[in-house]
Amino acid sequence: MPxxxxxxxxxxxxxxNHANRVLNRTVTKTRLLVIDVPPRVQxxxxxxxxxxxxxxxxxxxxxxxxFGQVCDSVVGEDGLHTLRxxxxxxxxxxxGADEPLLRWEYVKxxxxxxxxxxxxxxxxxxxxxxxxxxxxxxxxxxxGYVTFEExxxxxxxxxxxxxxxRDWSAILRQSYEQFxxxxxx
Amino acid sequence: MSPxxxxxxxxxxxxxxxxxxxRRLITLEARELGLSYxxxxxxxxxxxxxxxxxxxxxxxxxxxxxx
Numbered sequence: 192m193p194x195x196x197x198x199x200x201x202x203x204x205x206x207x208n209h210a211n212r213v214l215n216r217t218v219t220k221t222r223l224l225v226i227d228v229p230p231r232v233q234x235x236x237x238x239x240x241x242x243x244x245x246x247x248x249x250x251x252x253x254x255x256x257x258f259g260q261v262c263d264s265v266v267g268e269d270g271l272h273t274l275r276x277x278x279x280x281x282x283x284x285x286x287g288a289d290e291p292l293l294r295w296e297y298v299k300x301x302x303x304x305x306x307x308x309x310x311x312x313x314x315x316x317x318x319x320x321x322x323x324x325x326x327x328x329x330x331x332x333x334x335g336y337v338t339f340e341e342x343x344x345x346x347x348x349x350x351x352x353x354x355x356x357r358d359w360s361a362i363l364r365q366s367y368e369q370f371x372x373x374x375x376x
Numbered sequence: 377m378s379p380x381x382x383x384x385x386x387x388x389x390x391x392x393x394x395x396x397x398x399r400r401l402i403t404l405e406a407r408e409l410g411l412s413y414x415x416x417x418x419x420x421x422x423x424x425x426x427x428x429x430x431x432x433x434x435x436x437x438x439x440x441x442x443x
Contacts, residue, residue: 200391225391228398228440235433240385240401242433259432261439278439280432290427302422 194370195271199264200225202272203232206262210234210339213366214258216356217343219245223258231277235259244284250351253286258339281342283350290315295337307331340367380404395442402437405430417441 194209196202203225211222221243226233236243236258244255259280264272277299282291293314301309311331317324340363346352347359356362379385380401387397399413406416409430416425420438425431 204391224388226388226440227392228395231440233436233440235436237388240380240388242405242429244429255429257429257432259436261436278436280436282427282432284428294427 195267195273197271199229199232199262199272199274200227202264202274203227203234203262206274207234209366209369210258213340213362214245214343216362217354217359218247218346218352219256220355221245231261231263233259233261246286247346247350247352249346251285254292254346254350255282255284255286256342256346257282257284257291279337281337281339283342283346292316295334295342297336308333310334310336312337338367338370340364340370378408393440398437398440402434402441405434405437409434 194202194206196205207223207225214221214223221236221238223234224237226235236245242257242259244257247254247256257280259278261277261279262274263277264274266272276297279295279297281295283293284291291314293312295312297310299309301307308331310333312327312334313331314327316327318327318330319325344360344363347354380388384397384400384404387393388401393401402416403413406413409416409426411419416434417438419425420435423435425434
């Protein structure tokens with residue numbers, strides 16, 4: 192599964208096709224689309240051109256999964272483009288809630304003056320620290336790079352989303368291993 | 377949410393947007409949040425947009441604009 196291509200668009204489409212195959216065999220038939228605006232691309236769930244969430248049925252009730260990435264590419268000596276993530280957002284929002292319960296985010300280029308962890312988890316969850324109640328939204332809890340496969344595994348194992356294929360665990364593991372071997376450089 | 381203009385939908389379906397089409401898409405999504413294009417871009421760069429699907433999408437779309 193090359194995450195490279197002769198152009199940025201082709202590399203992004205390779206990743207998008209792969210992610211759709213994984214998504215469609217694990218938690219949702221909703222499909223990701225690439226929007227190419229050189230020198231960057233965006234990859235998200237869209238329907239009718241509008242951004243949408245994938246609707247998941249969990250043991251706690253309906254939850255929306257948002258998947259969004261912005262990538263650019265670096266061109267190797269062989270002329271092939273290798274995708275590079277500029278930003279990702281994976282969020283889980285209970286139906287009817289105003290904002291996500293959990294947001295995994297990565298920002299390659301921090302806003303001016305910001306020094307928080309670029310890979311972080313946030314959400315409207317209060318943490319009790321001594322006498323203080325601190326919203327997780329006010330912190331940037333470090334996570335390391337979170338792959339979409341790990342988020343899908345969380346949805347199935349912890350939230351009880353019924354997998355769409357009996358081999359879902361192997362599908363996620365193989366995709367994750369491919370990602371680590373071929374995408375992260 | 378109101379539907380997007382057909383030409384813009386078709387461009388998104390093809391997966392290729394010009395900078396003008398990208399600005400149009402940002403303008404339309406910003407309008408749904410009650411924001412102007414300029415305000416949406418500024419708030420996206422400051423990471424102060426609403427934490428919903430449109431806010432998330434706008435934040436990523438703004439990353440596609442020239443620096």
